[in-house]
Amino acid sequence: MNHTSFETFGISSEILKALTSLRYFNPTAVQESVIPLALKRQDILVESQTGSGKTVAFGIPLCEQAEWEENKPQALILVPTRELALQVKNDIMNIGRLKRIKVTAVFGKSSFKTQKSELKQKSHIVVGTPGRILEHLKEGTLVVDKISSLVLDEADEMLNMGFIEQVEDIIDYLPKERQTMLFSATMSSEINRLASFYMSPDRASVKMESSIENTPKILHSYINVEEAAKEKILLDLLTIENPDACIIFCNTKDVVDGVVRHLDKADLPIDKLHGGMDQDDRLDVMNEFRSGKLRYLVATDVAARGIDIDNVTHVVNYDVPFEKESYTHRTGRTGRAGKTGLALTMVSENDRTRWQEIREYAFDDNHEITEVFAPNDRVVTRAKAAFEKKIKTRIAPKIARNKELNKYITKVYFNGGKKKKLRAVDFVGTLTSIRDISAEDIGIITIQENVTYVEIMNGKGPYVISEMQHRKVKGKALKVSKARK
Ligand code: AMP
Numbered sequence: 001m002n003h004t005s006f007e008t009f010g011i012s013s014e015i016l017k018a019l020t021s022l023r024y025f026n027p028t029a030v031q032e033s034v035i036p037l038a039l040k041r042q043d044i045l046v047e048s049q050t051g052s053g054k055t056v057a058f059g060i061p062l063c064e065q066a067e068w069e070e071n072k073p074q075a076l077i078l079v080p081t082r083e084l085a086l087q088v089k090n091d092i093m094n095i096g097r098l099k100r101i102k103v104t105a106v107f108g109k110s111s112f113k114t115q116k117s118e119l120k121q122k123s124h125i126v127v128g129t130p131g132r133i134l135e136h137l138k139e140g141t142l143v144v145d146k147i148s149s150l151v152l153d154e155a156d157e158m159l160n161m162g163f164i165e166q167v168e169d170i171i172d173y174l175p176k177e178r179q180t181m182l183f184s185a186t187m188s189s190e191i192n193r194l195a196s197f198y199m200s201p202d203r204a205s206v207k208m209e210s211s212i213e214n215t216p217k218i219l220h221s222y223i224n225v226e227e228a229a230k231e232k233i234l235l236d237l238l239t240i241e242n243p244d245a246c247i248i249f250c251n252t253k254d255v256v257d258g259v260v261r262h263l264d265k266a267d268l269p270i271d272k273l274h275g276g277m278d279q280d281d282r283l284d285v286m287n288e289f290r291s292g293k294l295r296y297l298v299a300t301d302v303a304a305r306g307i308d309i310d311n312v313t314h315v316v317n318y319d320v321p322f323e324k325e326s327y328t329h330r331t332g333r334t335g336r337a338g339k340t341g342l343a344l345t346m347v348s349e350n351d352r353t354r355w356q357e358i359r360e361y362a363f364d365d366n367h368e369i370t371e372v373f374a375p376n377d378r379v380v381t382r383a384k385a386a387f388e389k390k391i392k393t394r395i396a397p398k399i400a401r402n403k404e405l406n407k408y409i410t411k412v413y414f415n416g417g418k419k420k421k422l423r424a425v426d427f428v429g430t431l432t433s434i435r436d437i438s439a440e441d442i443g444i445i446t447i448q449e450n451v452t453y454v455e456i457m458n459g460k461g462p463y464v465i466s467e468m469q470h471r472k473v474k475g476k477a478l479k480v481s482k483a484r485k
Contacts, residue, residue, distance in 0.1 A: 009035050011064050014098035019060075021404040022094055028053035033206045034181075035060055041149075041179045043203035045195050049185050050154070050329075051336050052208055055091045058151050058181055063096035065149065066124040072146040073104075073119075076174070077127040078167060080157040081302065082107035082279060083286060088127045088153065094402045097409065100443045100457070101125065106142075108132045109279045116141040121424065121447065130158065130166035137173045148178050155184040155191055160325065164190070171198050186325070218335035220343050220363070221370040222355065227348040229374070231262040234318060236380045237344065237372075238263075238296075239387045243314035245289070248298045249330045251319040259298050259318055268391055270296040295391065301326050310336060315343045320351035324361040344372065409443060410461020411483035412468075414452040416476060422447060426474040427454055434467045436460075453483050 004027055006019050019025075027035065030052045037044050038061035048054050062075045077092075079085050089105040096103070106115045106128035112135065119126070119142055126133075126142065136142035150171070152158065158167055180199045184191055195203065225233050238246065250256045253274040260272045271285045271294050282302075289297045290309050301321070312334045321327050327345075334341025347355045363369055400406075416422055424445045431437055431454070441464075443455030456464045461482065468480040 004032055006060075009039065009060070011035075011039075011060060012099065015060060015063055015095060018095055018098045018405055021408075022401050023404075024056060028056075030054050030206070030208050031057040031060070033208070034058065037204050037206070038179070038181060039064060041065075043179060043200040044181045044206060045191075045199065045203055046181065046183045046206045046208075047185070047187050048183060048206070048208040050332060054153075054183050055088055056095065058153075058183070059088075059092040059095045062125055062149055062151070063092065063099060063101050066096065066099070066101050068100055068124070070124070070146060071122045072143050073123050073126045074146050075125045075149040075151070076133070076144065076147050076170075077125065077151040077153055078130055078133065078158065078170065079127060079153045080129065080161050080163065082109070082129060083282070083302070084154065085127050085129055086283065090402075092125060092127070094405060096124070097402070097405055097443075098457070100455075102444045103127060106132050106136060107279075112136075117448075118446075119143075121445070130163040130170060134166050134170055137170060144174050147174050150174060150178055150180045152180070152182045152184075152194075155182050155194065156186045156188065156325075157329075159188075159190050159194075160323070164194075167194075168198075185328075217340040218331055218343050219340065219370070220331065220345075220367070221372050222345040222347050223372045223374065225346050225348050225374065227350065230318065230346055230348065231259065233374050234259065234316065234346070235263060235266060236375050237316070238268075239380050240375050240383045241314060241342070241344075242383065242387045242390055243342075244295065244390075245292070245309075245312050246296050246314040246316060247312055247330075247333050248296065248316045248318050249321070250298065250300060251322055253300055255319060256298050256300055263296065263298070266391075268296050269294050270298065273297055273299040273302060275300060275302050301330070309333065311339065312336070313339075313341060315341065317343070317345040320345060320347055320355045320358065322354075324358050327358045327362050408457060408459055410456045410459075410465070412454045412456055412461060412465055413479075413481050413483040414454065414473065415450070415479040416473065417448045417450050417452045419449050420474075420476055422452060422474055422476070427452065430468075430471055430473045431456075431464060434464060434471070437464060437467075 006016055006027055030048045034044060034046055034057040038058060066074050077088060079088055085105045085107045089103045093103045101124045102122050103125045104118045104123040108129060108131050182195055248259060250259055253276050256272050256274050260270060263270050271288065273282055273285050288294045315331050315334045317330060321330060331343035334343060424447065427445055428439060428442055431442055432439055437460060441457050441460050443457050446453045465480055465482060
């Protein structure tokens with residue numbers, strides 16, 4: 001257990017207060033190494049696993065360094081997937097919330113126009129996937145002349161996914177005078193090449209050695225199965241294991257569909273996630289799984305990377321992954337935050353060679369991997385009652401980490417926006433004319449076509465709403481209420 005406190009980094013009180021509200025009391029090992037270097041604006045190459053607290057490690061320095069008054073983006077974070085973009089956005093917004101830091105996420109398969117309009121408004125930090133970031137750069141809708149920090153998150157995965165050219169094109173748009181931080185779970189010659197091309201020669205290197213504390217506690221096991229018996233054995237194993245929350249990984253979306261169809265017959269609280277789905281559907285499913293509404297998620301590798309969900313007790317590889325690295329990423333979804341998780345891989349006759357390669361790649365001699373066997377029907381029948389009881393029990397909703405933080409902040413709705421030619425300055429003008437309300441009490445302002453949302457800080461939301469009932473914004477009387485979402 002680490003006893004250093006975040007105060008030793010000399011960061012501002014708004015960020016310290018947010019960290020406490022988020023229940024981050026002591027820095028993790030990677031945070032302890034990275035934060036002081038990042039605050040000195042050094043370039044840093046970090047080898048560290050997801051789950052080590054790396055988002056907070058770069059999030060704190062970025063929020064600390066961001067200047068609120070500057071309207072143009074000051075930091076750019078590149079991530080491999082859309083889900084991760086949203087997750088990083090939320091994590092950093094939470095850290096910077098009391099400093100009123102606005103983070104905008106941009107990614108593909110989502111409205112370019114909406115993103116363009118968001119980027120036009122104040123955005124201190126932009127996080128996105130390489131393809132869409134590059135489109136915005138080409139269109140001139142992402143302004144980068146004030147970018148002073150670049151973060152490449154999950155760099156190994158961005159390279160695996162073939163984003164290298166886009167990443168390099170993006171870097172060419174950025175000011176040369178900047179800080180660059182690269183985070184990767186694994187180092188390779190390609191990553192070192194990127195680092196030597198685009199980072200300072202005196203960059204710092206941080207390698208988080210695995211220690212008992214930061215190694216995920218995962219019990220690895222496998223089962224040899226006949227391809228044709230996989231569906232039945234899966235359900236039998238789930239019945240016996242009776243997991244609280246489980247991700248079942250398949251190699252293709254067709255297999256995902258087949259497994260869901262089969263498990264649906266058992267009436268499980270289940271849904272699926274794969275790249276062929278609509279972005280909104282993907283986010284809804286992730287949120288339902290994260291909140292505990294779904295106990296089972298059947299997914300392709302889109303769910304394997306970076307996604308941070310506490311309390312996944314079981315990961316099942318219904319298929320042996322095609323890529324060796326995927327095994328580590330998939331199983332890394334469990335055993336997080338000091339809890340023990342169970343990983344089980346189903347190995348059919350066609351997968352034996354690939355499984356052997358993965359074992360050689362992922363495990364050294366000290367790692368135990370246990371062979372398990374298909375349960376017999378008697379054992380399964382005996383386990384059934386407990387299994388059925390659990391799948392019918394609603395999971396208590398998890399308390400969002402930022403609940404405490406949100407207590408200080410009220411999102412206020414106004415029924416007028418761009419169409420009425422309203423701008424942020426009009427809202428700030430009216431709101432600061434209220435007694436005891438200053439610019440410091442006004443958080444993120446989001447102006448849409450017909451509506452505007454303004455965050456009111458420091459618990460002053462209800463007071464502002466009541467005062468605004470008889471005030472106008474730029475001469476216009478608007479309906480004002482607490483925002484519903
Ligand atoms: P990451 O490596 O960014 O995926 O983070 C892993 C998890 O650790 C996330 O759930 C964070 O909310 C959590 N976390 C990050 N920093 C801390 C901290 N200092 N104390 C407790 N939890 C943390």
